[in-house]
Amino acid sequence: MSLETTAPRPRIARLKAAMAEKGIDALVSFKPEHTFYMSGFNPVLYSHPVVMILPANGEPTLLVHALRDAHGRDEGFVEDTRAYGVWSTTKTMGPTWPEALQKILGEKGLENATIGLEADSTPIARWQQVQGLVPNARLQDSSKLIDRCRLVKDPDEIEMARVAADLADRGMDAAIAALAAGGTERDAHTASQLAMNNHWTKNLPDSIEVADFGGLEGGMVNGLATWVLSGERMFRNCDNSIARKPEQGETCAIFIWSVANGIHAENERTVGIGALPEKRRRALETVLSIREQIAPVMKPGTRLAELYEITKAGLVKAGYDANIPGRIGHTIGIGAHEHFSIDGKSDVILEPGILFTLEPNLRVPDQGVATQISDTILITEDGHEFLTKSRGGYIEV
The missing domain is CATH 3.40.350.10 (Creatinase/prolidase N-terminal domain)
Known part of the structure; x- marks a missing residue:
């Protein structure tokens, strides 16, 4: 590879x-x-x-x-x-x-x-x-x-993370377009995977593989994965997409894992289907605001736990103190979910070469409120770089 x-x-x-x-x-x-x-x-x-x-x-x-x-x-x-x-x-x-x-x-x-x-x-x-x-x-x-x-990535791993992130961005653009056209969860799912595989097929050299890691009873020849969950199904977090068309006023989550030569990227977005009720729009805006507060401290020398502490404080201030998530991201690389979480207990100090996902999120089941926004981020010598660059912020179709 x-x-x-x-x-x-x-x-x-x-x-x-x-x-x-x-x-x-x-x-x-x-x-x-x-x-x-x-x-x-x-x-x-x-x-x-x-x-x-x-x-x-x-x-x-x-x-x-x-x-x-x-x-x-x-x-x-x-x-x-x-x-x-x-x-x-x-x-x-x-x-x-x-x-x-x-x-x-x-x-x-x-x-x-x-x-x-x-x-x-x-x-x-x-x-x-x-x-x-x-x-x-x-x-x-x-x-x-x-x-x-594994926390700090080598140059060849970072190069492959960029390729994987670009694949994920293409998949995300296609999934959002499918939802905007009135598609079902499966329509968005399939459009996303088709876009990633088409780019791999037509534009990437033979030296780039998209295989994932298998085991004694099976292999993963293609690790470009998307799943889409809408409405109440967002609370499942991971499940197969179904032939359900998201309804007006609902949110729909798009989850993408991509891989290039064994190195993963993650891109997740929450899409509003038409105008959202105030409680759902407020939750999304709260999470987006917290991400902006976190951005300046994503640099070498910062405790990974500080990102979680900023998130917790922001959610409490917004009145969501009963809905604090257990973590707001994780390291990524050879594993789509590597072993270090962004939580209040982490002892990891950010340094150049660390890759992680940033995903402050909210789940308020009794209000039907769920958010899922995640990017793959590289810590650089003087700050950070978003490797996933697809449309972010508040997305409504």
Whole structure:
């Protein structure tokens, strides 16, 4: 997936520095997002495990099934790519990944090492299996370590976030146009996905993939996703679009996740169908005003929690103190929803290269009031940049 397979990846240096700080001698990762993060290779379908071995000292090794060998070598940036299993004439290290992994760990002198595994995504059976391969090694949870390193994006990741955001903008424009023409939720949904896929098909090079990350029982060949919810259905937050035409005076939410070479962007808008009742218009205007208050502090050195505190204060001042959301956004990148939330408890300090979504929102079910407005934002050296740039503010069709 990488545009420049030989380009340096600062994330590898960040990982190694974090490993040294935690006393971890090597990372062994099976999580699709993380094997991609450390190798640049996404097989889309993970019916055979992909294993990434990153020692604190020395070169990384990518271990793939023989079926994925050529693919991994073509798309990944790890020079030492090995294969296991049986597939045609491909030379492998053995018939199974445990045998191959055991040999690699032995080669790297890690039999008695401290090895990091992601406890939040590694099944107990696999954890025990790895421990059995190196019984004298100490296995340690590396989940939070990798999540922290993912916070700051590398130049190649930022470049792909821009591509993903542009795709999302095109999808949003098409969805709003479909609603303006009197379309249903499904009409807007389909128009959005068609616009994104048409742009990818006709204007983006073959080096840009829109695949997402799959698992043992399926793959995600196309990760350009839209869903549209209108009226009371907005309170579901996520559901399949239906053949419902939004009624006059209702609000309609458009949710878009796009992806380019494994990096995601999010674009969400609330659209008023005709003139809105005062309570719905007021909710939207309140949220839009809060976003303007937040904008000046979206810069390096700001506590992520401060964005939430500004939102909470603004909602209380507007009389919505009973409707404070639990969070107003999240980090984004390899995951459409990465692990750090914009809430009152976050200890993250903004720095250049951090990507997040800004989505102060309101849900007042007994008034039929719901808002959903989100943009993908990059923290720069001296401030911030909105990567999603489609029509914002108060939208009425």
